Amino acid sequence: MAESKKIKNALISVFHKDNLEPIVKKLNDEGVNIYSTGGTQKFIEEHGVPVNKVEDLTSYPSILGGRVKTLHPKVFGGILARRHESGDKEQLTEFEIPEFDLVIVDLYPFEETVASGASEQDIIEKIDIGGISLIRAAAKNFKDVMIVSSRKQYDEVVDIFSNGAATTLEERKKFAGEAFAISSHYDTAIYDYFAGSDRELKISVPEKKTLRYGENPHQKGEFFGPLDELFDQLHGKELSYNNLLDVDAAVNLMAEFDETTFAILKHNNACGIASREKLVDAYKNALAGDPVSAFGGIMITNRELDGETAQELDQIFFEVVIAPSYSDEALEVLKKKKKRIILVQKEQLKTNKLVRTALNGYLVQDKDMKIEESADLENVTDRKVTDNEVEDLLFANKICKHTKSNTIVLAKNKQLLGSGTGQTSRVDALRHAITKAKAFKFDLQGGVMASDAFFPFPDCVEIADGEGIEAVIQPGGSIRDNESIDYCNQHNMAMVTTGVRHFKH
Numbered sequence: 001m002a003e004s005k006k007i008k009n010a011l012i013s014v015f016h017k018d019n020l021e022p023i024v025k026k027l028n029d030e031g032v033n034i035y036s037t038g039g040t041q042k043f044i045e046e047h048g049v050p051v052n053k054v055e056d057l058t059s060y061p062s063i064l065g066g067r068v069k070t071l072h073p074k075v076f077g078g079i080l081a082r083r084h085e086s087g088d089k090e091q092l093t094e095f096e097i098p099e100f101d102l103v104i105v106d107l108y109p110f111e112e113t114v115a116s117g118a119s120e121q122d123i124i125e126k127i128d129i130g131g132i133s134l135i136r137a138a139a140k141n142f143k144d145v146m147i148v149s150s151r152k153q154y155d156e157v158v159d160i161f162s163n164g165a166a167t168t169l170e171e172r173k174k175f176a177g178e179a180f181a182i183s184s185h186y187d188t189a190i191y192d193y194f195a196g197s198d199r200e201l202k203i204s205v206p207e208k209k210t211l212r213y214g215e216n217p218h219q220k221g222e223f224f225g226p227l228d229e230l231f232d233q234l235h236g237k238e239l240s241y242n243n244l245l246d247v248d249a250a251v252n253l254m255a256e257f258d259e260t261t262f263a264i265l266k267h268n269n270a271c272g273i274a275s276r277e278k279l280v281d282a283y284k285n286a287l288a289g290d291p292v293s294a295f296g297g298i299m300i301t302n303r304e305l306d307g308e309t310a311q312e313l314d315q316i317f318f319e320v321v322i323a324p325s326y327s328d329e330a331l332e333v334l335k336k337k338k339k340r341i342i343l344v345q346k347e348q349l350k351t352n353k354l355v356r357t358a359l360n361g362y363l364v365q366d367k368d369m370k371i372e373e374s375a376d377l378e379n380v381t382d383r384k385v386t387d388n389e390v391e392d393l394l395f396a397n398k399i400c401k402h403t404k405s406n407t408i409v410l411a412k413n414k415q416l417l418g419s420g421t422g423q424t425s426r427v428d429a430l431r432h433a434i435t436k437a438k439a440f441k442f443d444l445q446g447g448v449m450a451s452d453a454f455f456p457f458p459d460c461v462e463i464a465d466g467e468g469i470e471a472v473i474q475p476g477g478s479i480r481d482n483e484s485i486d487y488c489n490q491h492n493m494a495m496v497t498t499g500v501r502h503f504k505h
């Protein structure tokens, strides 16, 4: 077993004082001398534990409103001295500096202060200088010093001290690594606050979840992010890498819909979706869109999931269900299958930037936040779209935005009839959409067609017309737009353009 090093002197300077008591009591029981800054020292004293003032050690009071408290050679010398260097030891003796073997710091809450909308002055005062220096110094000298840099580590520290106030080299090195994670995250948050539009890419996410594997079982996978803020998982196995991608697609798609809607996704694309007055009807009509692909799919709705809908859902195998809430009856039904993942979506996504790897770097872009309303539509054909067609066109356009390019979406009565997903040509996407719609016995007569990008040729409107599609929504902007528009005019079809392309790769 690794040799433990006893702690003789500890320096404690924490912003939040909660949960510190068991550690200081233990240190006191073990005969450790505790040194502390103003507020921390008062807190420790109030708990009946003797403590030395850092001010007495440095012979300086805390000055400049707390901007300088521990920034002194008598403090940093005691942390940074190399215990195996005789020169360092001699200097400690010469300047009467105690050797600190343990440093506990809880930094000023910079991120929380920014998030609270505080004034610039308050934010600037929450940039911790002394505390971050204590953390870095103690972590650098981990061979002799134990650094506790987060309140989240207190339980582990109490555990380590259960056999006496001592630490092993292995423990000190591990805590040093965690300390540099804390200090670099803290600096990233400060950088984010100051950085302008020409900012560098700095991402620091402490919350990590190790996944069973990545996209395939032979690939390792991890997720970084505070997933618990977004979802409560009520039941089922752990979300996998592919589940997370599907859930992301599902949540983004559903965010477009206000009325009662149910969607089923597979491989990040909707294979069924419908808006209806009753949730159970929305589900049944979503499932009808492609009951084959729905097998093993991701289910999502924007309404409380009721017992009747849950009974229907229970008839098929699916991986994940997402809803803002569930009735007791629904939960009882859905929990029957042990592995089924049941998620409560607590809030909408707030992300407005998208990041992915490309070549030897990263691509960063604004999220596609644009979605068209009826006022955004320009009727470019002789025949004007009817009110019902407008509803279906906007419905299809929303699905298009969240389907992999190239895509064509066919819809009718706020129900997805078929889509072509991720095709290399637009006409292939349409053919695929038609095949799917026909496979599930949909009548395309009177349906609408949405395209994520303009039609380079009139072939798509020609084929759609042949199947009975009567109205079309597309961004427009092709040099051959007129050929598609002319065809529509000659065949009593209506077309609206949006001026907004919705590629998704």
Ligand SMILES: NC(=O)c1ncn([C@@H]2O[C@H](COP(=O)(O)O)[C@@H](O)[C@H]2O)c1NC=O
Binding pocket: 013, 014, 015, 016, 036, 037, 038, 039, 040, 041, 066, 067, 068, 069, 070, 071, 105, 106, 107, 108, 127, 128, 129, 130, 131, 132
């Ligand atoms: N200025 C300094 O020398 C200094 N030394 C430690 N601190 C911070 O002061 C806080 C504790 O202060 P107090 O014990 O007075 O409540 C901790 O969050 C610690 O990170 C400092 N404050 C900010 O930089």
